[in-house]
Amino acid sequence: MAYQPSRRQVLAAAAGLVALGLAGCGGDDSNETSDLEGKKVGAMEKYGVGDQFKATEALTFSVLYNNHPNYPLKTDWLFWSELTKRTNIKLDPVAVPLSDYAQKRSVLIGAGDAPLLIPKTYRPDENSYVSSGAILPVSDYLDLMPNFKDKIEKWKLQPEIDTMRQADGKFYLLPGVHEKPWADYSLAVRTDILQQLNLQIPKTWDEVYTMLKAMKQAYPALYPFSDRWGKPTPGGAFFSNLGAAYGAPGGWTYQHATWDASTKKYFYTGASDKYKGWVEFVSKLVAEKLMDPESFTQDDDIARQKLANSKSFVIMCNAQTLVNDHRKDLAATNPKATIVKIPLPIGPEGEINPASRLENGMMISTKAKDSKNFVAMMQFVDWLWYSDEGQVFARLGVEGTTWVKGASGQPELSPNVDMVGLHPQAPKHLQKDFGFGNGVFAYGGKPELVQAFFSTEEKEFQAVMNARKQGPWVTPPPAPFTDEEREQATLWESGLKDFVFQQTLKFILGQRPIAEWDAYKTELKSKNMDAYMELVQKAYDRYQKEHG
Template sequence: MSKSAKRLLSFLIVVVLVVGVLLSGCGNKNSSSSSNNTSKQTQTATNNNDPQNLHFKSDKPLEFTMLYSDHPNYPYKPDWLLWKAIKDATNVTLKLTIVPMSDYSQKRSLLISSGQAPEIIPKTYPGQEIPFVSSGAILPISDYINQMPNFSREVKEWGLQNDINSLKQADGKFYVLPMLHQTYSIQYSLAIRQDIFEKNNIPIPNTWDELESALKKLKEIYPNTYPMSDRWQGKALLLNAAPTFGIPVSSSDGLYDWTTGNVLYNSSKDDWEFYPTSQEYKDMLTYFNRLVKEGLLDPASFTQTDDQAIQKFVTGKSFVIMTNTQEIQNSLINRMNDTLGKGNFKVTQILPLAGPKGAVLAGSRLENGIMISSKAKDDPNFPQLLKFVDWLWYSEAGETLTKWGVEGVTYQKVNGKFQLMPDVNFMNLNPSGTKNLQKDYGFSGGVFALIYGGPKDLAESMMTPEVLKFENDANTQRKWLPVPPPVPFTESQREQYNMLNQPLADYVQQMTYKFITGVASLDKDWDSYVQQCNAKGVDQLVKLTNDVYKSSKNK
């Protein structure tokens, strides 16, 4: 680390400590003295030498409007400590438009299209902002990055400029402010019943071929089961497998809607190609079709509900299932304690498997982020709104607040490490806790916080030793594919692209499932499938993508 980076890190640590003291004691305990201390500490912080203007607290009370995605697992409460902590730290009150998570995308679109959207619009994945760009309903946030020092610092220090460039539209600007990861976080991979593997002397697989061998042994021992029964309609499974079979899966449509994508970037040729008719894609389908044909993979994996798949796993009717690092702690293990009994099983999340093209992963260090409504710029406090967003979502102090809460109330520092208070639990980090960090306090919710995102140290602070080892092993033993360059379509070009791509995408998905489950034959029906894809406009789609890419690249 450079001297300047070390000095900046030291300064940020000071900021975090100051804000930690500032927030200490907020809540029901000692509320009067807490408010006084908050005021004094914040005044001290704002008076400190802050040449980069990283800290923010308004000198007058402010109110900003915000769209809020209400998660069913931790429903909104107006008396959450989260809201008081934000107000104490920034002097800002958020006026929320609360929408159930299941309706969020649709309601967001309606509000933006009707001009009724709140000023701050979070929970927007890169690519979801595109429909609103041409209307001018949302701000080109790139025009205001010079007023957001914390965001700018993270992008620069974490080497994210190429990732940010991938968000640019045809006008050279970007319209969504993504949440950021300092390091890659690989959350999705297979979970296995390690106790069953160990009992039968089956090695933990590291490749897809080794998985097939393991499933065959399990089938021999438990002939009346499907050893693997999957969830999420198999989308996460194929997304994990695709790059290891040579399918890039590095376009924004693939990353954020759980599909492998259609027209993908070939870095070795520096062009865009249609992969669903490639030999690599056929090889992947052949592999999974073989698993189904031999009774190793439940064909219902691509149609059953998540709960049906989970129920098979937690009752011992299957032994392999896709999971993620948070879900395995919050759901699978808890349910298996009920169904199989605590101590009667061992579940392990294994590293993403290597394939014919190696141990490679597709991913992004950009996450769901924030759009700013165009009407926000008419707010006389618009500069403060930008600084508020910048501080709450991108300063280490703000990220600590929304993730861990208030020191002395929801967490404490022990030998410099974060630790939940004795009565608080979250993701089984403190199973004896009777209060939940999300449900009872509002912290670590997806609107504000990335559980395993943000600064590396802060991300790791909430990982169990098992998750931390998993993340470190993935980042050292697997190779991440590079971020693809942008293809900045104009509005008319994007309409043309969508008209060509959507029928193809629907057909590819339909046939993908048919080939895997054996409804269609890879031997007899593949050529017809390729012809149908071509007839639906593959050449036009690829030409359009490459023409736009080369034109923008030349500019």
């Protein structure tokens, strides 16, 4: 079965790009703590940063549970019993299959039947529920969440948080927060072929082109680069990362409008010279038969087979697919082959790390505010998802059982427990057998925690990426749509995106000459591109007037 990238991996970068309709007002959050009388049953009287949360009486909270097929829900996981032991809270999971999660969540919220806690929500999914009043404006209650507030301040995350605000100045999603961005995707390259051809690992996209030319010259019968993740979004990770290097991401992280810090204006991404720049680059790869034209439509398994059978030497990957897919595949077909994930090649934007420090997060049902246990629930959420101790617990589990302190003093996976192939011979699996490292509860944190499962090789990759600056689009100025504007924008966005993606592929495959770029831009105007950008400008100007 082909590897399916997680939504976290797919959208990590997208969360940091401008998400119009989310960005909004900065400034102090008005905390609605005056209406909490009668809602403090079970809450700790004094709860602050670093405190172990423990409810003063046994409580149960319902949670929407994204049931992942790789580690299906078990009621006897150590996670559940240990969580109750530490916090006096029992979670009642409403399990929904991963494949059906977003749809089921929408149905439950629409019917008023949603659990109190709704995690695993990706921006901008919360937009759909704001106007109905079904989800809580969580920014009103940050005084109940000292660990969350502390991390925002300590890690200087306020600009990123402000991009989540709605037109009312509030935000409705508690995001996962990272101290450092986590870049996961890049090119996997056969290093034994590099050695054979006396080539170095390429540092820039221009050097990638030179490398592919040399490979083609030595092996004229094959396409050196044959990619995966072309379905359902052509170019998936490749267009996302290459586009980021040009300042106009495509693929998985395509956004209609991108902020240009030099001109202090938003531009329509798919009509920009920056976007055109990388489209021309890929079209050159295809035209010179350096890249397989089937890359954008083939199944992942086909792309894997080509690499495994030495029909190609380069493919997009992440840490997990490098080890679990490509190295395993090659070990079976060509044991002497070596392959590595190279640092993301550098393009016109310079040495950037395109990843965001925010990821998926939690919505809270408005019903929760009427509960006598509301304050206790917010304290619990703050501890499990945002305290140092809660994050270690959710990701790694129990010291001495599932994790130990390594020589450096940092937490490491116990040798008898496996995760992402780190201890392949271990008898137990962190997720399947214990319920820790579960994407519903474990995200964000300090680099040493996030990297606890990483190999030495992957830690070296992260060190290179973290030395780079974050992309200039990570914290664009706010341009929040009103409900009416968002409704209008949504009507235009689908047609625009479909057309951009369709024409991008035509330019790349040589089905349409780049000389017709201006005609393409005119066609975009006929699909309401200018009207869409006027909405963006209006929203931006309104924010500047009210809050600038």
